[in-house]
Amino acid sequence: MEHTSVLERFLRYVKIDTQSEESDQVPSTGKQWNLARLLAEELNQIGASNVRLDPEHAYVYAEIPASGNLPETKARLEAGAKAPVLGFIAHMDTSNAVSGADVNPRIVKDYDGGEIVLNAVNGVVLSPSEYPDLLKYRGRDLVVTDGNTLLGADDKAGIAEIMAMAEYLLSNPSVPHGEIRIGFTPDEEVGRGVDYFDVPGFGADYAYTVDGGEVGEIEYENFNAASARLHIHGTSIHPGSAKGKMINAILLASEFQNLLPVYENPSSTEGYEGFYHPDSIAGNVDEVQVDYIIRDHDMEKFEQKKDFFRKTCDFLNEKYGKGTFTAEISDSYYNMKEKILPHMHLIDNAKKAMEEAGVKPIILPIRGGTDGARLSYMGLPCPNLCTGGQNCHGRYEYVCVQSMETVVDILLNLVQRYTAAK
Numbered sequence: 001m002e003h004t005s006v007l008e009r010f011l012r013y014v015k016i017d018t019q020s021e022e023s024d025q026v027p028s029t030g031k032q033w034n035l036a037r038l039l040a041e042e043l044n045q046i047g048a049s050n051v052r053l054d055p056e057h058a059y060v061y062a063e064i065p066a067s068g069n070l071p072e073t074k075a076r077l078e079a080g081a082k083a084p085v086l087g088f089i090a091h092m093d094t095s096n097a098v099s100g101a102d103v104n105p106r107i108v109k110d111y112d113g114g115e116i117v118l119n120a121v122n123g124v125v126l127s128p129s130e131y132p133d134l135l136k137y138r139g140r141d142l143v144v145t146d147g148n149t150l151l152g153a154d155d156k157a158g159i160a161e162i163m164a165m166a167e168y169l170l171s172n173p174s175v176p177h178g179e180i181r182i183g184f185t186p187d188e189e190v191g192r193g194v195d196y197f198d199v200p201g202f203g204a205d206y207a208y209t210v211d212g213g214e215v216g217e218i219e220y221e222n223f224n225a226a227s228a229r230l231h232i233h234g235t236s237i238h239p240g241s242a243k244g245k246m247i248n249a250i251l252l253a254s255e256f257q258n259l260l261p262v263y264e265n266p267s268s269t270e271g272y273e274g275f276y277h278p279d280s281i282a283g284n285v286d287e288v289q290v291d292y293i294i295r296d297h298d299m300e301k302f303e304q305k306k307d308f309f310r311k312t313c314d315f316l317n318e319k320y321g322k323g324t325f326t327a328e329i330s331d332s333y334y335n336m337k338e339k340i341l342p343h344m345h346l347i348d349n350a351k352k353a354m355e356e357a358g359v360k361p362i363i364l365p366i367r368g369g370t371d372g373a374r375l376s377y378m379g380l381p382c383p384n385l386c387t388g389g390q391n392c393h394g395r396y397e398y399v400c401v402q403s404m405e406t407v408v409d410i411l412l413n414l415v416q417r418y419t420a421a422k
């Protein structure tokens with residue numbers, strides 16, 4: 001069978017619009033089925049086993065059996081040194097920040113380090129003065145947009161890389177590897193990517209999401225996250241006769257915010273620093289609702305932040321009367337670190353797989369969440385690996401062709417590292 005390069009796959013997948021949107025349904029948009037069906041078909045074509053397309057929610061699952069035909073591997077298997085079942089997961093949807101319809105990718109060959117005019121008519125230019133990472137790709141080939149849409153490297157680069165890895169293993173049965181599982185999910189960008197993920201059916205001991213950025217990135221620490229809905233009940237009265245009577249909920253909202261630590265907001269924090277973030281506000285004199293998010297990598301500090309939020313309500317209720325402030329706080333997701341630490345081989349092997357591919361590993365805390373974080377708490381430890389994509393969620397998104405090829409090598413190295421695992 002003809003082999004399809006990771007680039008060809010990538011170009012094919014980005015042309016299929018799979019934008020997700022806020023919804024109670026999974027998939028949130030019917031068009032995600034188009035890619036799900038194609039991937040199921042391609043997985044069958046390359047000879048993957050037990051290919052399943054979830055008829056309700058559009059998840060795609062497949063398996064690659066262990067290549068137990070090698071005498072060496074077989075002997076190992078018989079000796080009970082079974083390689084763990086490894087899963088690889090990527091998401092099919094794209095962000096709704098910018099359109100993902102009619103994506104028209106262009107390849108810039110042998111990039112010279114200068115400005116790339118994405119769209120002359122609209123004056124959209126991808127420039128190293130704004131995006132200095134571009135300079136790392138001098139002499140490489142880049143896939144860019146036409147300036148009207150996002151590219152969709154997040155996460156179709158991940159899908160193309162997993163598919164290329166799968167095709168390679170299935171057409172080279174002499175390469176030793178354990179059992180492999182593949183999962184493609186809908187609706188990651190709207191936070192519902194693992195709502196219906198069938199962890200037991202997937203059957204992996206460990207997995208990696210392939211949904212990161214620059215080549216070398218390995219992520220296994222993310223925020224602990226909560227949402228906090230603040231209700232403020234004021235007392236409305238005609239402003240002309242309000243003296244001593246009006247309690248203006250708008251002013252109280254401001255007072256509440258001013259009691260929170262002034263630097264602990266997204267615009268002045270980085271790395272492992274957590275924050276309180278007022279994300280939206282609605283209301284009038286009588287009533288105001290503010291939706292906050294609370295984030296911290298450290299569980300103790302996370303609990304302290306939620307506690308401080310509640311205590312601030314209590315303090316102001318002392319001042320303005322019981323029930324003036326109410327807070328509904330609910331946890332959204334947790335730092336996967338706790339679930340990865342007992343399995344640090346996941347990180348060590350990923351590092352080694354990168355070094356074998358000539359890549360320097362970059363380990364950074366994620367200032368957000370990942371599907372892998374939720375999967376880790378659903379019983380499937382699941383760090384995140386790079387895809388090679390840059391500037392995701394916008395029209396300046398690009399991916400380096402050689403980076404995608406390197407990620408395929410990294411995945412293959414990783415798989416082989418686990419063959420020898422006990």
Ligand SMILES: [Zn+2]
Nearest residue numbers: 091154155211
């Ligand atoms: Zn993504």
